[in-house]
Amino acid sequence: MIAKTNAIVLRVSPYSRTSHVVTWMTEHAGRVSTTVKGAVRPKSAFLGQYDLGYTCELLFYERARNGLHVAKECTPLELRAGLRRDWRAFACASYLCDLVYHATLPTHEGQEGVYRLLGEVLDSLCHEGQDPLVLMHWFELRLLQGLGYAPHIERCVTCGVRLAEKRAGFDAAHGGAFCLDCLPQPVPEHVVPVGPDTQSVLRQWSNPNADGLLRNTVLNAKQLLALKDLTGTMLAYCLEMRPECRDVAVKTLRYREGVK
Numbered sequence: 001m002i003a004k005t006n007a008i009v010l011r012v013s014p015y016s017r018t019s020h021v022v023t024w025m026t027e028h029a030g031r032v033s034t035t036v037k038g039a040v041r042p043k044s045a046f047l048g049q050y051d052l053g054y055t056c057e058l059l060f061y062e063r064a065r066n067g068l069h070v071a072k073e074c075t076p077l078e079l080r081a082g083l084r085r086d087w088r089a090f091a092c093a094s095y096l097c098d099l100v101y102h103a104t105l106p107t108h109e110g111q112e113g114v115y116r117l118l119g120e121v122l123d124s125l126c127h128e129g130q131d132p133l134v135l136m137h138w139f140e141l142r143l144l145q146g147l148g149y150a151p152h153i154e155r156c157v158t159c160g161v162r163l164a165e166k167r168a169g170f171d172a173a174h175g176g177a178f179c180l181d182c183l184p185q186p187v188p189e190h191v192v193p194v195g196p197d198t199q200s201v202l203r204q205w206s207n208p209n210a211d212g213l214l215r216n217t218v219l220n221a222k223q224l225l226a227l228k229d230l231t232g233t234m235l236a237y238c239l240e241m242r243p244e245c246r247d248v249a250v251k252t253l254r255y256r257e258g259v260k
């Protein structure tokens with residue numbers, strides 16, 4: 001049976017001397033991996049039709065063998081040339097595609113939200129003036145929310161006191177925050193501080209109608225660090241993501257800022 005869907009390229013890897021395996025985040029069929037036979041032959045119809053971060057119209061034979069389907073045709077719809085002009089944007093896109101690859105399940109329907117979110121962040125990365133580090137943490141948070149792991153920061157998980165304007169500690173293991181009075185002592189390693197200014201960014205980004213506000217988000221170094229720690233600990237606890245790839249992405253994106 002042939003399936004047709006729009007899909008974003010998450011990963012391209014060699015399969016044989018002339019073929020590729022391409023993994024896609026599809027619009028309606030979740031994460032799908034296809035072989036692309038003869039992909040690198042000089043006269044292949046697939047040459048130049050897909051690359052990391054492209055959105056394509058994909059036709060494939062639904063023949064899961066070892067989890068691999070077979071690509072029939074592929075037409076690029078959105079090349080996102082801006083990613084190829086800015087190495088920081090590309091480094092960020094590369095990490096985010098890898099994150100989606102590891103955070104989603106193969107051929108799992110009902111992940112339209114992840115497809116839309118990824119397309120949106122890749123489009124934003126193509127616009128000059130967008131800070132890739134801000135986009136990276138925004139995407140991580142929205143992805144966690146989309147997968148059912150929204151951080152709860154309104155009230156202390158123990159005593160219920162409202163945390164607005166108060167310093168607090170976020171615990172990814174509980175998915176919520178503690179007020180300073182209820183914070184376990186000694187403070188566990190995986191509890192990260194969330195001050196009032198970080199809470200306000202989280203509230204803004206948690207608003208489902210906040211997409212338009214994203215472009216106006218300006219974060220100071222302290223907020224960026226707090227968000228890095230918060231989303232990092234959530235990715236490790238909720239999705240069991242290993243931190244190495246993310247650490248490289250953060251280091252690469254900070255390089256130009258002169259931040260060590």
Ligand SMILES: [Zn+2]
Pocket residue numbers: 156157158159160161178179180181182
């Ligand atoms: Zn409390």
